[in-house]
Amino acid sequence: MGILSHLSILHLLWAALVFCQYEDYDFEDEYGGEPDHQVPYYFNPNTPVEAPHFPFPVECAKECFCPPAFPLSMYCDHRKLKTIPNIPSHVQQLYLQNNNIEAVPAGPFTNVTFIREINLSYNNIKVHMIDHGVFAKLSHLVQLHLQHNELEEFPFPLPSSLERLLLGFNNISRLPANALEGLPNMTTLDLCNNLLDDSVFKEKPFSNMKNLMQLNLCNNKLQTMPPDLPPSLRHLSLENNSISHIPENYFHRLPQIIALRMSHNNLQDIPHNTFNLPNLLELHLGHNKLKQVFYIPRSLQHLYIEDNEIENINVTVMCPTLDPLNIKQLTYIRVDKNKLTSPISTYAFFCFPLIRTIYYGEQNVTASRPSQLRTPVFRRFLTPEEFQEAEDNHETLNQETEEDHEAEDSYFHPYYH
Numbered sequence: 212m213g214i215l216s217h218l219s220i221l222h223l224l225w226a227a228l229v230f231c232q233y234e235d236y237d238f239e240d241e242y243g244g245e246p247d248h249q250v251p252y253y254f255n256p257n258t259p260v261e262a263p264h265f266p267f268p269v270e271c272a273k274e275c276f277c278p279p280a281f282p283l284s285m286y287c288d289h290r291k292l293k294t295i296p297n298i299p300s301h302v303q304q305l306y307l308q309n310n311n312i313e314a315v316p317a318g319p320f321t322n323v324t325f326i327r328e329i330n331l332s333y334n335n336i337k338v339h340m341i342d343h344g345v346f347a348k349l350s351h352l353v354q355l356h357l358q359h360n361e362l363e364e365f366p367f368p369l370p371s372s373l374e375r376l377l378l379g380f381n382n383i384s385r386l387p388a389n390a391l392e393g394l395p396n397m398t399t400l401d402l403c404n405n406l407l408d409d410s411v412f413k414e415k416p417f418s419n420m421k422n423l424m425q426l427n428l429c430n431n432k433l434q435t436m437p438p439d440l441p442p443s444l445r446h447l448s449l450e451n452n453s454i455s456h457i458p459e460n461y462f463h464r465l466p467q468i469i470a471l472r473m474s475h476n477n478l479q480d481i482p483h484n485t486f487n488l489p490n491l492l493e494l495h496l497g498h499n500k501l502k503q504v505f506y507i508p509r510s511l512q513h514l515y516i517e518d519n520e521i522e523n524i525n526v527t528v529m530c531p532t533l534d535p536l537n538i539k540q541l542t543y544i545r546v547d548k549n550k551l552t553s554p555i556s557t558y559a560f561f562c563f564p565l566i567r568t569i570y571y572g573e574q575n576v577t578a579s580r581p582s583q584l585r586t587p588v589f590r591r592f593l594t595p596e597e598f599q600e601a602e603d604n605h606e607t608l609n610q611e612t613e614e615d616h617e618a619e620d621s622y623f624h625p626y627y628h
């Protein structure tokens with residue numbers, strides 16, 4: 212009893228000390244200014260109460276750096292390491308990105324109990340070099356970064372505590388039937404830049420992830436929309452696949468979608484009511500083969516339909532009825548590289564009274580159908596506040612480029628940009 216209460220006082224003192232250091236400690240100086248650290252979970256009020264005991268001074272692998280101000284983090288990144296060093300038992304965040312690690316053996320993890328986050332991105336890890344069950348044993352792990360490795364398969368099994376799994380830029384071509392089972396807390400799954408095709412959908416891999424909010428499947432080989440996605444989904448990224456069709460009522464099951472990215476696909480016709488989604492804010496459909504516009508839900512703010520084959524933007528289709536008490540929220544439309552010959556009908560400004568910018572850019576027109584478009588950017592007169600807001604959203608730039616729009620997107624990659 213006496214020892215226990217002494218220990219907890221020690222803990223409190225330590226926490227206070229750490230917290231004070233955190234205020235004025237110049238972390239960048241000590242660590243050479245990589246801006247990629249998140250504030251460790253230690254400072255997160257949601258940290259589990261069962262904080263581990265750590266020795267004082269903090270134990271650290273000799274290859275790594277354990278900043279006194281972040282005693283639960285071990286930094287071993289950018290060190291040309293070929294193997295994973297032994298991990299002290301108290302470590303909660305482990306940074307091993309940008310090394311030459313090929314294997315994940317169980318040994319170094321022997322004493323680890325409390326680890327919550329592992330960053331193994333930018334290494335040379337192959338799936339068969341991961342010891343079976345090495346991750347599954349880490350029962351507090353919430354975040355695992357394995358992007359930019361050489362995984363040819365999904366790293367299975369994983370711990371049921373996992374919330375964010377980043378597997379982009381690997382060569383994963385299959386998702387085994389049970390790979391994604393037993394991961395009820397998963398919120399973010401990034402599988403962009405892999406070799407996935409429609410065959411992975413046979414087993415309905417995503418259907419059991421009841422809390423999944425963000426699914427990134429960009430730059431794969433999909434030809435159809437993924438079936439059986441969980442209704443919790445908010446951000447869906449499917450750009451740069453070969454999807455040619457969105458089934459009627461596809462999004463009925465996904466009412467919480469906020470942002471949808473489907474640029475660089477082969478979409479031609481979109482069923483009129485496809486995007487009747489009450490929470491949709493951002494819709495990317497650039498670089499497809501669309502000939503027609505479609506219904507625009509009330510919530511939508513940003514619409515990207517550049518580089519399609521649209522000759523005429525029929526505002527009646529986008530906005531079949533006017534409801535002055537429930538105005539549509541659209542502020543920005545990007546329509547460059549289509550086949551428009553005249554500006555959007557002024558009826559659009561009744562329907563979408565908040566429109567600030569229509570980016571017409573250059574249109575692909577022929578001599579037989581010359582353009583009457585006089586300005587590349589339409590801009591409504593903005594109040595100073597609106598102007599500031601538009602500027603923050605990169606909406607007011609004169610020379611808008613692809614990059615501006617990539618940078619603008621804040622709905623995706625919230626965890627690893």
Ligand SMILES: *[C@@H]1O[C@H](CO)[C@@H](O)[C@H](O)[C@H]1NC(C)=O
Nearest residue numbers: 247248249308330332356627
């Ligand atoms: C993980 O490593 C990558 C690559 O260096 C970096 O971009 C990212 O910010 C890191 N994330 C975390 C949470 O440490």
Ligand SMILES: *[C@@H]1O[C@H](CO)[C@@H](O)[C@H](O)[C@H]1NC(C)=O
Nearest residue numbers: 297298299318319320321322
């Ligand atoms: C685990 O802890 C024991 C006892 O403290 C120690 O002898 C051993 O080297 C540790 N193993 C690893 C892999 O850190």
Ligand SMILES: *[C@@H]1O[C@H](CO)[C@@H](O)[C@H](O)[C@H]1NC(C)=O
Nearest residue numbers: 360361362363380381382406
């Ligand atoms: C991934 O597969 C491609 C062929 O599809 C191959 O060229 C490339 O080297 C592979 N990359 C890795 C990291 O294995």
Ligand SMILES: *[C@@H]1O[C@H](CO)[C@@H](O)[C@H](O)[C@H]1NC(C)=O
Nearest residue numbers: 350351370371372373395396
């Ligand atoms: C899932 O999250 C909830 C709420 O944060 C937590 O109570 C539960 O233990 C987690 N499940 C697993 C398997 O870690």
Ligand SMILES: *[C@@H]1O[C@H](CO)[C@@H](O)[C@H](O)[C@H]1NC(C)=O
Nearest residue numbers: 430431432450451452475498
């Ligand atoms: C789309 O994916 C292909 C490979 O499948 C790649 O070569 C191309 O650069 C990607 N395009 C974009 C815009 O990401």
Ligand SMILES: *[C@@H]1O[C@H](CO)[C@@H](O)[C@H](O)[C@H]1NC(C)=O
Nearest residue numbers: 523524525526527528529531
């Ligand atoms: C726009 O669409 C409506 C409804 O589909 C149709 O009745 C109308 O003729 C179209 N207008 C133009 C200019 O194509």
Ligand SMILES: *[C@@H]1O[C@H](CO)[C@@H](O)[C@H](O)[C@H]1NC(C)=O
Nearest residue numbers: 518548549550574575576577
């Ligand atoms: C312009 O449209 C024609 C067909 O009308 C197409 O062949 C050509 O690739 C388009 N050019 C661009 C730059 O999109």
